Amino acid sequence: MSLPETILETIGLGKSFKGFSAVTDVNLKVARGAIHALIGPNGAGKTTCFNLLTKFLEPSSGQILFNGVDITSEAPALIARRGIIRSFQISAVFPHLTVLENVRVALQRELGTEFYFWRSGDSLNVLNDRALELLHEVGLEEFAHEQTLNLAYGRKRALEIATTLAMEPELMLLDEPTQGMGHEDVERVTELIDRVAKGRTILMVEHNMKVVASIADRITVLQRGAVLAEGSYQEVSKNPLVVEAYMGSHGGDNL
Amino acid sequence: MKSFKFWLFLAILAVAIAAPFFAYPIFLMKILCFALFAAAFNLLLGYTGLLSFGHAAFFGGAGYCAGYLMRDMGVGPGGAIILGVLFAAALGALIGGLAIRRQGIYFSMITLALAQMFYFICLQAPASGGEDGFQGIPRGELFGLIDLQADLNLYYCVLATVLAGFLFISRIISSPFGQILKAIKENEPRAISLGYNVNRFKFLVFILSAALAGLAGAVQALVLGFETLTDVHWSMSGLVILMTLVGGVGTLAGPFVGSLVIVLLEHRVGEIGNFLAQITGVNWFNSLGESVTIVTGLIFIFCVMAFRRGLVGIFTKKQ
Amino acid sequence: MSSMALEVKNLESWYGESHILHGVNFAVRDGEVVTLLGRNGAGRSTILKTILGMTSRRKGVINVFGVETVDLPTYQIARLGIGYCPEERGIFGSLDAQENLLLPPKVSSGGMELEEIYEMFPNLYERRNSPGTRLSGGEQQMLAMARILRTGAKLLLLDEITEGLAPVIVEKLGEVVTKLRNKGFTIVLVEQNFRFAAELADRHYVVESGLIVEVVERADLKAKAEVLNGYLGV
């Protein structure tokens, strides 16, 4: 049985908050294996879309299909277990665990022992190698035993990506993964995303056009909760509507 | 470092085994029961970040249940304690099932409210004996083997039970399950997004904590031979918080130290006062005996202001 | 007029036990725009927080408009005329967007009017009745910036204000900063976005491990590009 070409599809997805509609009639198709970028001006509804896809918010209308299965009514944890994992726009780590433990929490699920309150904690050590490998990928290896609390902001973001990767997600939702990072980090993370994209699908929100231009296969532009344009970077960046609403005169290339 | 802890543990164990030859067995057993109670409570507060203000319900509830089974149904102490624990677990499932859906202070308030309802049920139910208390619980024989009438026999049984409870709790904390609990305590939405159904974890740990608190309560009822409303009143929930706080929240030894300090205080404040008056020459200390609440209050204030890491925290170095 | 707006000498700072700043020196004249550049964790945000007395302990000299402030409480420092836009934005969820905007009290005359601000950020006007934290990430960023423009503060400490904003808005913010500068505001900018900063600032300070390790005047930018690249990887 071959999996469908489209991994994620939304049909007429909408969300309104007390009469204000943040997302209206979004029809999104994310192709398997692609890096799909979601861009748009501030307040366009990108994060809201993510929240709907992961059920942190209840859609007001529409349907969400994952691998052809309707997941519109499933709970957040179940969706995560189906393989849709997200990162947050505002940093999300476990501050009082060590960096290594942070990653291990994510890896732990595949052991299936999360409810085994009688099992020794040493049984988790088998995960250390994999965790260190992931930390190496995001350049945090040397901080493995540091309390996460003490990391600078940018490093917390990197850790978050490592944690997300640990889930071996089929579809990864990244909300502004490079936000707040220095240039080197941005480049490294961009590269990292590109690398991990092999064999999985990525849907990301990003304001850094350099990142989008270099790795996104396909781009959807949202404005005021609705799709404004869609296509490759070349197509989208030439679209006058997009330029006016989003990119601005520098073509978004402000770095 | 690890071996130091191990030796310390052995030393404490040795003291515990020898203790009844020097001090009152019943008094010691009460300390042990409270230590287990506080440890069970700490499993929720210190390791999961849930402040339950209703743990007295499980402690006292299991005590009433086990007492009723032993006195009125003729169940042996072993069976009664097990059933008492199951009762506390069931009560925990009920209260926890409602409370865990809410966070922070709302969680605390729901546990308080439900425990308060349970208190009124105990107060009004004819079987509990109301203010008279549930008196005359027989000690009997443990599984028909050990005669518990002798204080020493009972003491070692209680010590073994409490020790088992402690080891069980420390295992829970370090288990894969415990690791997820810590993660939930730290950042709940992130734990959800990693695919963990946090409510199930909270539910399970709540039940475990309730059951262990119940174990402490049921054993205490057996030890004392009665069960009274004091044990289900909200001030008991406050007391267990105090014990945990005095000892050190989120430490393994904390609850034990805390219960030792508090029980000593409750029983000995008069003597302590006389002693202080003797060594300091300040006559006022002699009246300390009438003012347990004042002293308890001061300890509370002092711990919160100066000693937040508890007594145990003072002696363990910062990492 | 070119008196000192801000003068920092041998500034040290701590969060609890950890010593973060180890003797920072820099000075900003009235009407200047300077940036603090550096890697993540270098201590740039900490410099701003320390100026306002928001870390747990500090030592050294901080002169704000000629007033020595190391011994003053935060609110009195702010009243000397400082507007602060924190990196985590600090939008209040229990207040709606407009209440957030109106919250900071006026510290002197000459602040912008509400209409002017709404004109500058139309998104905010649209969402003015939503609870602050219900705004999108970028909207919150705009709000954090916008609310200090009302207060009449003349020295602005801006921490990563372009972060998470759409390129059009970043462009607009650039215009705003230029406008403010022309109006005589003094601005200390913490930035990751070098391209943005380069166009605006009179001077750049490079921060590393709690020290200022390099000063680059606007005129020397080209000449020192190599050095900067070494520090920042631009």
Place this chain on the structure above:
Amino acid sequence: ADPSAVKIGFITDISGLYSDIDGQGGLEAIKMAIADFGGTVLGKKIEVVSADHQNKADIAASKTREWIDQDGVTVVFGGTNSGTALATSKVAAEKKRIYINNGAGTSALTNEQCTPYTIHYTYDTVALANGSAKGMMDKGLKTWYFLTADYAFGYALEKDATNVINASGGKVLGTSKHPLNASDFSSYLLQAQASKAQVLGLANAGGDTINSVKAANEFGITKTMKIAGLLVFITDVHAIGIQNAQGLLATEAWYWDQNDQTRKFAKRFFEKMKRMPTMVQAGNYSSTMTYLNAVKAAGTSDSDKVMQQLRKVKINDMFTKNGYIRKDGTMVHDMYLFEVKTPSEVKSPWDYYKLVATVPGEKAFAPEAYSQCGNK
């Protein structure tokens, strides 16, 4: 223990809700009794130890155990709160030491949970209920409405009083159950008023009684009904204030202004404690005296012999006339129904009561025949 030495343990609520009724004052009364007795018995000094049980049964029980085992206490005097009393009584019996209670209400101490070593001295719920009900019925007040604290203590008071009322041709028109420690009684009072009963019986205690009386005044209920407090201490009357308390009927075992003996004791007590003694404190004095006399007469402090002696004597002192200790441990003595004076009748501070009726001990306490106690 040395059978000639006497060491008295006194355990009561010293810092809590009931500390005014007994507490430090109770200890003082015991000390006065010892001093009056001469300070020695059988040639040995009489010693006292005391502790605060904080109304916790486990503390009461383990303190008692420790005193008996370690300090060689020969007799334990226990104070308020039934739970602590029952627990202490068990421990004392197990160790074969005499336990004398002043201040706990529960009649179980001398009934289903009696022991050969327990004496219940001042009052129990039966005596209180009987005292009130008999006294009121005799005055021709036959229809009642009860305000009952919703737990065992309240039920016991209400049940015993109801039995007397029914037996003597009266009628209970209704009952309102209120939670323990309620602050507002007005809605119950309106219901009581609507019942048109002649007597409002308060089957509650302490703060609940005080609050119900205060509210009854406000709502003018005192104008249409007589209020009978089944358990009222003089300290409660003091707290209500004469203005509000006037006309309230209270059942007590003892009042300071009954005769010269009581006044003399009260005056000495007042000098020490700055308040008048309650019936419990008087009971403490009397029971200590009675016990010491019994030890002296028996020539030993051996519990069995002293108990034998105690059951033989008639008690005649400032507390009671012709009181005696029954086999089941009840000290049978007269109970009194008092009415609180009007402000104009009050002559001096603490001058609160006028006597309405005396209920003879035999009628006040439950007949021994009905007792389930094994050692009758």
Place this chain on the structure above:
Amino acid sequence: MEIFGLSISALLSQLLLGLVNGSFYAILSLGLAVIFGLLNVINFSHGAMFMLGAIVTWMAGQYFGINYWVMLILAPIVVGLIGIVIERLLLRHLYKLDHLYGLLLTFGLTLFIEGVLRSIYGASGLSYSAPDALRGATDLGFMVLPNYRAWVVFASLTVCFATWYVIEKTSIGAYLRAGTENPTLVQAFGVNFPLMTTLTYGFGVALAAFSGVLAAPIIQVSPLMGSNLIIVVFAVVVIGGMGSIMGSIVTGLGLGLVEGLTKVFYPEASSTVVFAIMVIVLLFRPAGLFGREK
């Protein structure tokens, strides 16, 4: 005419009584809500402050012959000052920590204050009567309402709504609400927040004292009088939505009514009904009836 076996007039009078009690709950829970909503402190000592209000009133009458009306103003000021001292010396150092510590500190303070006063004044209570002007009762036709109770309703509702106005409708209120979330930032805007918190705590405590003065003539004045009430008042605040000013006022009144009716129809449940309502409300409205979800 009868409803559920109760005449209309009886029902009306029970409702009115419920309202009287409700206004007590309202003003007590208001103080708690102010302190929690603005300082993030769960003020367990609120009951003790309520008690202090009553006892200070009694003391002033007893030792200095100061009358009720003066104390209505003076007692809140005195107790408010005590609150200010507590805030400055103790509470202040706990704001950055978990809620838990504020709760525990005030719990300890409660034990301490109650213990000290009990050792001075005993537990059984002190007598205090209503001022002459408010004695007596008014016949409303369906019931006789004591004048004092009418006064209680009037006084507490006035104070409640004045407080609500200041906090929800003025800029002082906005600073306070913002300061709850991020006190350092509010100071970075130039607001003297430490002073504001001190005054707020003093004010919240003064509200408790005010209700203590109102209560003195009608309930037992004793060192322990607050501890029984406080748990119920907590429930009221939670049902209304922690920190919601309007919520605590409306819920206080509403629960007074519900409790009153329970006392008539099923008195056994009257002590638990508040808690049952709380659980149900929280299950359906997690932040309470008027609370904002975080």
